[in-house]
Amino acid sequence: MGTQRGTWRVCPWISGEFYRERKLKPAPFDYAKPHSAAEVFDLLEQHGDNARLLAGGQSLLAGLNMRLSTPAILIDITGLESLRGIVKSNGVLRIGALTTYAQVKASAEVARAAPMLCEVISWIAHPAIRNRGTIGGSLAYADPAAEMPACMLALDAQLEIAAKGGRRKVAAGDFFRGIFETDLKPGEMLTAIEVPVIRANYRSGFSEFSRRRGDFAMSGLAAHARFDGEVLSDVRLAYCGVDTRPVRERKAEQVLEGRSLDREVLAEVKAALAEDLDPPDDLQATGQMKLHLSQVLAERVLTVMARAEVG
Amino acid sequence: MIADREITLTVNGERVVQRVAPRQSLIDFVRENLGLTGSHVGCEHGVCGACTIRVNGLLVRGCLTLAVQADGAEVHTIEGISDSGEIAALQAAFLERNALQCGYCTPGMLLTAADLLKENSSPSREEIRQHLSGNYCRCTGYQSIVDAVEDAARAMAGGSS
Numbered sequence: 001m002g003t004q005r006g007t008w009r010v011c012p013w014i015s016g017e018f019y020r021e022r023k024l025k026p027a028p029f030d031y032a033k034p035h036s037a038a039e040v041f042d043l044l045e046q047h048g049d050n051a052r053l054l055a056g057g058q059s060l061l062a063g064l065n066m067r068l069s070t071p072a073i074l075i076d077i078t079g080l081e082s083l084r085g086i087v088k089s090n091g092v093l094r095i096g097a098l099t100t101y102a103q104v105k106a107s108a109e110v111a112r113a114a115p116m117l118c119e120v121i122s123w124i125a126h127p128a129i130r131n132r133g134t135i136g137g138s139l140a141y142a143d144p145a146a147e148m149p150a151c152m153l154a155l156d157a158q159l160e161i162a163a164k165g166g167r168r169k170v171a172a173g174d175f176f177r178g179i180f181e182t183d184l185k186p187g188e189m190l191t192a193i194e195v196p197v198i199r200a201n202y203r204s205g206f207s208e209f210s211r212r213r214g215d216f217a218m219s220g221l222a223a224h225a226r227f228d229g230e231v232l233s234d235v236r237l238a239y240c241g242v243d244t245r246p247v248r249e250r251k252a253e254q255v256l257e258g259r260s261l262d263r264e265v266l267a268e269v270k271a272a273l274a275e276d277l278d279p280p281d282d283l284q285a286t287g288q289m290k291l292h293l294s295q296v297l298a299e300r301v302l303t304v305m306a307r308a309e310v311g
Numbered sequence: 312m313i314a315d316r317e318i319t320l321t322v323n324g325e326r327v328v329q330r331v332a333p334r335q336s337l338i339d340f341v342r343e344n345l346g347l348t349g350s351h352v353g354c355e356h357g358v359c360g361a362c363t364i365r366v367n368g369l370l371v372r373g374c375l376t377l378a379v380q381a382d383g384a385e386v387h388t389i390e391g392i393s394d395s396g397e398i399a400a401l402q403a404a405f406l407e408r409n410a411l412q413c414g415y416c417t418p419g420m421l422l423t424a425a426d427l428l429k430e431n432s433s434p435s436r437e438e439i440r441q442h443l444s445g446n447y448c449r450c451t452g453y454q455s456i457v458d459a460v461e462d463a464a465r466a467m468a469g470g471s472s
Contacts, residue, residue: 024355030313031333031379061336061375062356074333076380102369126445127426129357131369132376213444 026064030073037082037189041164043075044187053077053189055098055137058129059146083136083191088113093195097136101125104135113197114155116204116222120147123206126214136190139175142182142245145216147208149176150246152193153238154204154222160192167191176245201226202234203308205301208241209293211284217241218285221297223305230260230306237298242279242290251276252298261306269302270295318382322347323391331378338362338373340381341388349389349418353447360446363419364388370426389418398425401463410459412450419446424460433464 034040044051050072054060063069077083083098086107093113095104104110105121124130124138124147138148139159152159152172159175161168164187175183184190198204208220219242225235235253240246251272259265279290315330322345329344336355341347341364353361355374362373365387392398398421404410411417420443427434427442434442439460440453448456 026334028313028332028334031316031377033379057377057380058357058372058375061377064334065336065355065374074377078380122441125357126360127423127442128360128363128370128372128445129375132371213441 024065026061027067027070029064029071031076032073033076033079035079037080037162037191038164040075040077040080040189041162041187043073044189045164047073047075048186051075053140055140056100056132056134057137058125058133059137059141059143077189086110088197091197093197095135095193095195097139097190097192098134099136101130101133101135102127105130114195114204115198116151116155116206116224117195119204120151120206120222123147123208123210123217123220124214129214135193139193140182140184140190142176142178142180143216144179144243144245145220145241147206147217147220147222147240150220150222150238150240151206152195153246153248154224154236155195156224156236158194159190160194161188162191163188169194173248178244181245199226201228203227203305205305207297207301207304209297216284219279219290219293219297221294221301223298223301225256225302225305227306231258232256232260232306233258239277239294239297242277242294247277249273249276256302261302266299266302269298273298316379316382318379320381320384320386322386323388323394333377333379335378336374337366337371337376337378337381337386338364340378341373341386344378347388347390349393351415351418353415358445358447359416360419360423361416363422363446365392365422370422389422392422392425398422400466401425401428401460404459404463404466405456408455408459408462410451410455411448416446416448416450420448420456424456424463427460428464428467432468434460436461 032043052071052074054074054076084096086109087094088109101121101124104117111118138146157172158169170183204224206222208217210217217240220240222238226233235256237249237253238246252269255268255272273295277291279287281287315332317330319328338352350364351361353359357372357375364373366384401421401424423443423446436457439457
């Protein structure tokens with residue numbers, strides 16, 4: 001009897017035992033809701049590794065319910081008004097870390113200055129989750145299949161990080177380190193992102209494949225490029241869902257540099273992706289399938305961008 | 312020992328003051344502490360949409376929101392939204408179209424459909440499917456739910472079809 005049931009233990013939350021014995025409830029934790037950054041840093045100093053910052057909570061609370069982690073205290077930062085707001089100045093669009101997906105989507109400023117961020121939102125989860133999930137939360141959580149981190153890479157964003165001693169900025173390309181792993185150090189908090197305002201002749205696009213609309217991507221592509229007539233340059237292709245972190249595909253970008261999109265170029269892009277990408281198998285798809293989907297996405301997203309009306 | 316917190320909120324228009332454990336979800340709070348069992352608990356990690364409720368006018372997952380986070384908030388559950396008559400047209404269409412069998416997903420479906428119709432009074436079938444994509448139904452195959460939302464949109468627009 002034991003052996004047949006044994007396989008279920010690999011995934012405890014789908015076994016009957018899990019529901020009977022533990023349910024999907026988080027381990028007990030304490031809760032604090034400070035109203036200034038200084039208080040947040042004091043709490044982080046006091047509790048160290050035992051504390052987690054809570055923003056929208058749309059990934060964190062799901063993980064806690066499954067007891068993937070068991071922090072002693074959640075520090076709810078949603079009371080920090082300084083982490084909200086969308087401001088454009090000097091060619092940079094600054095979005096506060098606590099800005100929700102729904103607020104990003106509704107912002108006319110974002111639509112003009114960084115259309116990719118507007119476009120990507122409808123691919124992220126579902127309306128109820130987009131009402132609470134925040135842009136900063138997604139980046140700090142660093143799920144390798146999440147869409148927002150890949151967009152940050154494609155847009156060459158700077159992430160603003162604060163700690164007791166001051167502030168620093170880090171390029172998106174240096175921020176994501178691995179599965180749920182970032183450049184954030186103990187005592188630090190992500191406070192805002194800064195995206196360069198899209199320049200004349202530049203276009204962007206996003207698309208993904210998932211099993212169900214709004215689920216995490218099996219593969220997703222955020223693309224950004226300059227178009228002079230039909231000729232591409234300064235191409236940035238960032239994928240999510242295919243590695244332990246969002247990744248730029250530099251060989252494929254190189255192929256596109258200075259050329260216009262045609263059958264031959266697309267074939268070369270796909271070949272470059274096959275050389276560069278080696279996605280691991282997961283529950284949703286085999287690595288081979290993910291590679292194929294990534295190639296299809298490159299063709300689709302770039303083709304839509306090439307056809308776009310010049311704004 | 313972790314101390315309970317006192318929270319003050321309004322639920323379906325009524326002021327509520329209660330003490331809750333920090334780890335208690337908002338959906339468990341409305342179901343177990345307040346006895347409002349119209350909203351359901353499904354997957355408890357944000358995937359199924361059975362726990363959909365409204366906080367400060369916005370649709371949220373009740374399983375991914377803590378009760379302590381709702382301190383000071385205005386919460387509406389399917390009971391309040393049903394009583395107010397706000398979703399009467401949707402409810403009638405769901406009944407007419409057999410858009411439910413076991414009914415487990417229905418409260419979440421109704422709230423999510425109402426949210427769609429608020430911002431888009433004549434959605435396409437594709438738009439309906441997309442907006443409801445975060446709500447699982449294991450009975451109907453969704454066809455009849457999409458039919459019902461379409462019907463309700465027409466009825467609310469004045470009954471011309």
